[in-house]
Amino acid sequence: MRLATEASAQVPTVAGLAGYYTLWVRYLRTGRPVAALYRPVWGVPVPMAVLPVLVFVAAAGWLRNPWLGASVVVLAVGHVPAALRIAREVSDAR
Template structure:
């Protein structure tokens, strides 16, 4: 356990597009969206907080781990995720594009950050990282799928 720049970078890579999103919000946001059971929102939030804080708190452990296939797959997840953000901005910030499938993958802007954090747990071979990633994935995917269903219809 201990702080290290790599831990900050791992969290920042996912957060950066979301920080930009604050200043350039979507257009054409529906007036109301179907809500999902509260448990999924709670899982998503608990998973988000934990997934973003764990790499920071365990940065030294991450820095000590040699790069492997999981780390390469994490980088690919980020490339696809950033590509989805580019698609969103090129669309004129259309809300529906945030949930639009890409190459047959539904809600890719939810799938790829979830995979990124799951792969971090695999890379580190640590349940301490896998469990929060699963909580985040469950909540984020269900919430995003619900919104996608609403904007699709």
């Protein structure tokens, strides 16, 4: 049973990290415009802010680490709203 639980946490961790790295490649290949950091993907308004949160949530479950889980809450509360605000400013500037 433990292997199934670990695999169910490993898959979103690896998938989220792969998605995050893919978005960095997109940013670098498009000439590093600031707007590329905040461009929505698949309906997610700020994927480069949301994906790290999801990766750390999955990692906290994978490692069964409540301290990492609590840290993710702090990260999410600060990082996602700040990214949304910046995304709004970047889109208004265009």
